[in-house]
Amino acid sequence: MLAGRLDRVRSNAIRDILKVTEQPGVISLAGGLPAPEAFPVAELEAAALRLFRTDPGPALQYSPTDGLAPLREWVAARLTATHGGSFRPEHVLITHGSQQALDLVAKVLLDPGDIVAVDDPSYLGAIQVFDLFEARFLTVPADREGTDVDVLAARLAAGARPKLLYTVANFQNPTGATLPLDRRRRLAGLAEEYGFLIVEDDPYGELRYRGTPVPAIATLSERVIRLGTFSKILVPGLRVAYMTIPAALYPAFIKVKQAADLHTSTFAQRLVLETVSEAATLDAHIARLCEVYGERNAAVLAALDDHFAGLVDWNRPEGGMFVWARMREGGPSAHTLWKAAIAHQVAFVPGAPFYAMDGDAATFRLSFVTVAPDRLAEAVGRLRAAYDEVA
């Protein structure tokens, strides 16, 4: 009977917005999908052929609930190589996308009425699943550097007791913000002091176009459940992701994963493993993705500089898929701009639905990875024309 909770789910609002953007001629900065022209199709095809031609039976059979052992080993080795620390295969669980990892987190850890701390704004899919399991939200304002840890610390000192804190610390969706190291350290300290768990969801961390990676929160604290996925660095349509879980909680997650769907698609896991197990292939692919997406990131920021300086404020994310913007005082609401923009054949997503509580009507999100640089310049130009009509 959990579905009754979902009447206020905002993702429907975004789905309605996305429908409009599918009209021909519209340049869409609204979606959240990776660019299909950057999918490693040849590599996946070669991997599939190898699978079918060498002992395909096990790739098509039932398989263990925790995931294929070699894929869990690969994930642990990759995480350790990328982030330091010591990630271990026996703490890795393979899931049907990170959305399932969130479902499992809620099932294992949340009772109705438990408090989950989230950035405001935050990733909708996470809000949706915590909502479904009848969590209450402790919303923490987020600025250009992500979670405002001072505000969180004050609320904890005043008595707030979240069971979980959910964060996308690298290139957050929707804000593109990356949490600096000092804030990560303070978060880890607060988790220790107040006894909550941190869910560190990191779908975008490897999509860095400039600057220096910041250490994963999972390397700063043992109170972290870390989510990673192949959706953004490989393809989303396989639905293969992974989570690392503190040892004491691992058996409960296995039981709940077994009840949820027995195990993640064996064939999809094998296809991922065959594709990524040549490190050179994956690294070359990520390098290419970063080149393509990085050009688009630069193009959208340059176009915003050209057209919106002084009218709108925005951040300059060094990676990921999104730029977050806010109309200056006296400007139109994002909804008003959106209506005008559609008439000018350009689309984006107003920011209000991303807030767990009341949304900031002046904010909006620009997704830049699926549009070529020249079209991004054209799109932002159209957006300025729309702005001039309603300002």
Place this chain on the structure above:
Amino acid sequence: MLAGRLDRVRSNAIRDILKVTEQPGVISLAGGLPAPEAFPVAELEAAALRLFRTDPGPALQYSPTDGLAPLREWVAARLTATHGGSFRPEHVLITHGSQQALDLVAKVLLDPGDIVAVDDPSYLGAIQVFDLFEARFLTVPADREGTDVDVLAARLAAGARPKLLYTVANFQNPTGATLPLDRRRRLAGLAEEYGFLIVEDDPYGELRYRGTPVPAIATLSERVIRLGTFSKILVPGLRVAYMTIPAALYPAFIKVKQAADLHTSTFAQRLVLETVSEAATLDAHIARLCEVYGERNAAVLAALDDHFAGLVDWNRPEGGMFVWARMREGGPSAHTLWKAAIAHQVAFVPGAPFYAMDGDAATFRLSFVTVAPDRLAEAVGRLRAAYDEVA
């Protein structure tokens, strides 16, 4: 915090049993897996190649929560052609296996303490998920024709009020029983009279080796959620299944599926669709499966006749994967027989874990589909030698 419920989950007992059976030399009648030598590997490989060579982008991208439209259309058309009635694509939801369908059923329909009626014994994965969502069980004894509807009717008349009734009406796991038409009609009538929903889980219905198919309960009542899967007629490792849902409940299932994992693996759905959309291919494959499995079904029944007449009673299922047996009065317990059998290098599963409440220690399950006919005869001979040691 649901995981606390799972301490008494019996699937762990079965997993421990299965581990023993992996020893070399052991003939295992314990597993519940389809036979990998019967997987349609060439057909799946051809389908994968077609996918990669004609517009692979959409097959690797995110896709709708309800499932790919052409696959939902295929499922509705196939169900209508097989069972009559009028199954409609807009009532079909594609899931990551039928286990996920059960998870969604529990999430949408059950509050803690709600009553679920199940056969005793019944499918463990279903008991597990209803248990996780804190259902209480109304166990209904099952005989060789499945659910004892007289007992159910009496309990309902006495005041029991289940919200759901869960049934595997064709070749049940573990008992192999098939519910006759008159019992299906009575179940449908009771659902109408007492206002409960029937979850008709049908993984084995197309694996019929003899006799006449019995109409689906979904064609006898509108109060039915029907689960079907490609795991047993194609391969389990893709994790693609489907459910049909009454129109009024459909939107709630979509919301919960979206929160669970966004959607079922696009690539796995496309691979299934490419493989089954040639009706002749699928029908030929199922015919071959029925031929192979049917020989094994006949072989295990003949071997039981040879070795256990007068000592053990068993049913003669016309399809599916399992024979259910019960030691006669004065015989050893299934657990005692199991220990002796392992020493004789033959394995099966004692029946007790399949009961929601107290198990019948004299029962056991024999799975026959993964063992060739001559090895089945050898296995049952070894079982008789073990029996003679402990009787």
